[in-house]
Amino acid sequence: MISEPALNRLSAMFRGPDVSGTRYELVSVLGRGGMGVVYLARDTALDREVALKIVDRLVDETHARGGNASALAHEARILARLEHPGIVPVHDFGELPDGRLFYAMKRVRGDRLDHWMTSDRDLAERLGVFLRVCDAVAFAHAHGVIHRDLKPENVMVGEFGEVLVLDWGVAADLARDPGLGTRDSQIVGTPDFMAPEQARGDADADHRVDVYALGVVLETIGDAAPLVAIARKARSSDASARYQDVRALAADVSRFLAGRAVGAHRERLVDRLGRVGRRYRLPILLVLTYLVVRVVLLWLFRV
Amino acid sequence: MVVAIRSPRTDVRRSAFDTLVTAYWKPVFKYVRLKWHATPEDAADLTQAFFLRAFEKDFFASFDPSRARFRTYLRLCLDGFVSNARKADARLKRGGAVRLISIDVGEAERELRHQAPNAVDDFDAYFHREWLRSLFASAAGRLREACVARGREARFALFEQYDLAGEDGERPTYAELARRLSLSAADVTNELAAARREFRRLVMEALREQCATDEEFEAESRALTA
Numbered sequence: 001m002i003s004e005p006a007l008n009r010l011s012a013m014f015r016g017p018d019v020s021g022t023r024y025e026l027v028s029v030l031g032r033g034g035m036g037v038v039y040l041a042r043d044t045a046l047d048r049e050v051a052l053k054i055v056d057r058l059v060d061e062t063h064a065r066g067g068n069a070s071a072l073a074h075e076a077r078i079l080a081r082l083e084h085p086g087i088v089p090v091h092d093f094g095e096l097p098d099g100r101l102f103y104a105m106k107r108v109r110g111d112r113l114d115h116w117m118t119s120d121r122d123l124a125e126r127l128g129v130f131l132r133v134c135d136a137v138a139f140a141h142a143h144g145v146i147h148r149d150l151k152p153e154n155v156m157v158g159e160f161g162e163v164l165v166l167d168w169g170v171a172a173d174l175a176r177d178p179g180l181g182t183r184d185s186q187i188v189g190t191p192d193f194m195a196p197e198q199a200r201g202d203a204d205a206d207h208r209v210d211v212y213a214l215g216v217v218l219e220t221i222g223d224a225a226p227l228v229a230i231a232r233k234a235r236s237s238d239a240s241a242r243y244q245d246v247r248a249l250a251a252d253v254s255r256f257l258a259g260r261a262v263g264a265h266r267e268r269l270v271d272r273l274g275r276v277g278r279r280y281r282l283p284i285l286l287v288l289t290y291l292v293v294r295v296v297l298l299w300l301f302r303v
Numbered sequence: 304m305v306v307a308i309r310s311p312r313t314d315v316r317r318s319a320f321d322t323l324v325t326a327y328w329k330p331v332f333k334y335v336r337l338k339w340h341a342t343p344e345d346a347a348d349l350t351q352a353f354f355l356r357a358f359e360k361d362f363f364a365s366f367d368p369s370r371a372r373f374r375t376y377l378r379l380c381l382d383g384f385v386s387n388a389r390k391a392d393a394r395l396k397r398g399g400a401v402r403l404i405s406i407d408v409g410e411a412e413r414e415l416r417h418q419a420p421n422a423v424d425d426f427d428a429y430f431h432r433e434w435l436r437s438l439f440a441s442a443a444g445r446l447r448e449a450c451v452a453r454g455r456e457a458r459f460a461l462f463e464q465y466d467l468a469g470e471d472g473e474r475p476t477y478a479e480l481a482r483r484l485s486l487s488a489a490d491v492t493n494e495l496a497a498a499r500r501e502f503r504r505l506v507m508e509a510l511r512e513q514c515a516t517d518e519e520f521e522a523e524s525r526a527l528t529a
């Protein structure tokens with residue numbers, strides 16, 4: 001007979017992950033995603049906090065729907081390969097005593113980009129973060145990985161200004177699946193940030209789906225005309241009309257930050273003069289001052 | 304199981320029905336005892352008669368998984384059946400001398416005595432809990448068989464003494480378990496983890512058998528792991 005206490009005990013075995021006998025102690029839940037739950041945990045061997053991402057259910061064990069466990073393994077492998085300051089590092093990967101797969105990663109303190117941007121940040125600071133996201137994504141592309149779910153919620157801005165791109169669970173790994181735009185014929189991503197070819201599940205969708213998503217993110221950052229033009233070009237519905245890679249997008253944003261002309265925006269003469277005036281404010285002031293002084297002196301000492 | 308119950312082949316249907324009865328006879332018996340205030344003998348007769356009638360009349364063939372959980376559907380059928388049977392008051396005619404299933408009334412009664420039956424005020428939750436108890440008991444039985452078949456008796460003994468212990472105060476420590484079974488503390492940890500992993504797998508397997516569709520299985524497993 002199963003007594004009441006035993007029934008409670010056995011039920012509890014299905015609710016949370018079983019980390020008994022491992023080096024980790026669960027502390028609290030940091031967040032929940034489609035495939036798993038991220039826990040704040042203590043690594044007792046190294047006496048430090050880590051984040052544990054664990055498949056949240058045991059359904060995978062019966063292979064009825066499957067997928068979450070393999071997606072977690074896929075994500076862990078991608079993260080392990082992408083060693084970059086803008087991509088969260090993986091410390092460990094394995095199976096818990098209850099059969100759930102997990103991976104341990106650096107615990108990042110800070111704010112999600114969407115929360116971070118609601119506070120009082122100036123445009124240069126926001127664009128600085130955006131460029132660091134671009135840098136991480138460009139690095140991933142160079143290693144054959146397409147994120148496919150870029151959005152502010154998947155970017156963490158740390159306490160010391162570090163910027164980390166998270167949630168690589170639906171990323172396409174071209175090194176393993178050459179030419180595969182969508183994995184397992186599934187349409188993945190977040191509708192508001194999805195390029196049309198990604199939303200359609202086109203097999204030839206490529207890294208430019210990330211360019212599109214970054215364009216949507218950029219739209220939320222600032223409303224200056226050149227920035228709007230850059231975002232519009234990045235999120236063009238025709239992939240061939242977009243920036244052809246993230247570096248080109250980042251270069252245009254950097255030009256805007258430096259007060260230079262951007263490729264995506266044709267300026268009117270007055271705008272151009274205004275921009276040049278702002279960019280060369282000090283030399284222009286010096287020249288003007290010099291000219292005024294010169295004129296005054298000429299007038300004072302006229303013969 | 305629920306799909307197989309609709310099979311035109313009698314042997315397939317009968318086999319699925321046996322699985323269903325194994326999973327549900329005890330929750331049905333206890334539910335009839337408590338909700339319908341039946342005596343143990345009457346509850347045993349009603350349980351027998353309910354499953355017999357369900358098999359003969361294909362009660363469960365009209366179950367639509369998109370509208371309700373199978374458990375809820377079964378309970379509604381049961382309520383209707385007992386209500387009609389009470390009105391007709393024809394106990395012998397219901398089941399007669401035919402015995403479709405084996406019911407251990409003594410065991411079910413012993414469990415009932417331990418469960419403070421007066422405290423039941425939500426019979427839906429009660430039925431669910433009894434079904435869960437039956438599911439776990441069945442998986443524990445399968446675990447015992449699997450461990451014995453593989454010569455891993457100690458693994459099941461650990462699980463039985465630690466996780467199936469009656470009261471929390473009766474649970475031995477890992478050190479006590481190690482002493483009792485002549486194992487190292489590390490072996491206790493590893494074997495217990497392996498037993499739990501196997502138990503969880505068997506529960507999910509049994510749950511899968513009981514569900515008609517992937518969606519129902521998904522919903523049931525979500526409820527179990529929520």
